[in-house]
Amino acid sequence: NIRGMSHKIVNLRVRDVRFPTSLEQHGSDAMHTDPDYSAAYVVLDTDSGLKGFGLTFTLGKGTEIVLCAVKALAGLVIGKSLQEIVSNFRGFYRLLTSDGQMRWLGPEKGVIHLATAAVLNAVWDLWARAEGKYHAMYLSIQDPKQIVSCIDFRYITDVLTEEEALDILVKAQEGKKQREDQMLKEGYPAYTTSCAWLGYSDQQLKQLCSDGLKSGWTRFKVKVGADLEDDIRRCCLIRKMIGPSSTLMIDANQRWDVAEAISWVSRLAEVKPLWIEEPTSPDDILGHAAISKALAPLGIGVATGEQCHNRVMFKQFLQASALQFVQIDSCRLGSVNENLAVLLMAYKFQVPVCPHAGGVGLCELVQHLILFDYICVSADLRNRMCEYVDHLHEHFTSPVVIQDAHYMPPKDPGYSCEMLEESVNRHEYPEGDIWKQEIKK
C-alpha cells in the first residue's frame, strides 16, 4: 500500500479545454496556421479522496476525437487501485496499449496513443501525490529497479534490454545527489520559441526578441518553411538582434520533401542554425537520415520528435543516425513510461535530448522528464536544453518557474498539470464563456 492506502480509482472525467490562441497567431507555423492550443483534460477520482490530473495536448477541432478515445479507455482504469497499477506498471501500460480491439486504432500511435498519454499522465500525477505531500513527479522515478519495471521493452530489445537499462541507471546513481542540488540551485537550461511564430510581424519579432534578451534568453527558435525569401529576412533579422554568440534553431514543422529541405536549409546556413527541426514527414526515417548527412558539413543538425509517435520510431531514428537531437514529448508518447524508454535509448546512442514543450501544459509536464534525464540518466548538459513557450501558464495551479532562462525544479506535489477549475470552466468547448463569445461573433 502507498502510505497505508490503495487509492482505488472510482471515476475518470475528461473535458475538452480549448484556448483561442489562433486569434493572435500564437503557436503558428508553416503547417499549423491557426492553432488553438487545447487539451483533453483528465481527472481521476479515488476512494481516498485523492485525485490525479492529466492531459494530452491537441489543436482545437481534434480534441473531441481524443475525448472519445479517453472515454473508450476509461473502463480499463476505473476499478483499479493505484497500488495495483504501480506494482505492475509495465503490465498496466500494456493493458492500455494492447487491448485486443482498441489496438487496431494504433497500435501505440495517433489518437488512441494521445488518449493513453492523458490517462497515464493522470496516473503518474496521482502516484506522485500519493507518495507524499511535497513529492514532485520527477522524484517518483529515482529507483533503478522501479524505473525499469515501468517500461515496456517490447520491440526495442534489439537495441536496449532491461538489463542494459538497469545498468545505465545504476551507473548514473553516482553523483546523483550533486546533480539534484545543482538543479535546485541553477535550474535546467531552456530555449524560447515565443519570439518568432510564423504569423508574427517583423515588428513583433523585434520587440519580443529584445524583451527576451533583456530577460536573459540566449537561445531562440524561429519558425520557417512557408517562403524562402521571407525566412532569410526573418532569420537574418533575429541573428542580427541576438548576436553571433547566441544560439538559433529553425523549425519547419514537416513542410518539405527531402531534396527541398536540403536546398532550403542550405540557403539559411548563413544564420548558423544549430538545428533544423522537423524538415520533412515525421515518419520518414531514411529521409531524415539523408537530410542529416547532407547538412552535417554545414554544421546543422536535425531535430525531431514532437510527432514521432512511439519508441519504435525513435529506435529507428537513432539506429539510422537520422537525428542529432531527440525531442521527446510528454503527450505524444505513452506518458512517462514510454518516454523513459526513449531517454535510455538516446543515452545509449549518445544523442542529446532536447524536449518539445509549449502548447498548453507541455512545459509543466516535460520539465519533470528532463530533470529526470539529467539527474538519473545522462548526467550531461552539453548540447542540451528544454523548449519553453510563454503561453497559458496562468491556467495551472503549479505553473512552471523560469529563472534566468532556466527551468527551476517544481516543488509542488504531482505532475504539475492540474488546471485551475475556473480556467477549465471558462475554456471548456463549446459551453465555456470564452467559446460562447467566440461562437456568437
Ligand SMILES: C[C@H](O)[C@@H](O)CC(=O)C(=O)O
Ligand atoms: C503548432 C505548434 O505551435 C507547433 O508549431 C509547436 C512546435 O513545433 C514547437 O514548439 O517546436
Ligand SMILES: [Mg+2]
Ligand atoms: Mg517544433
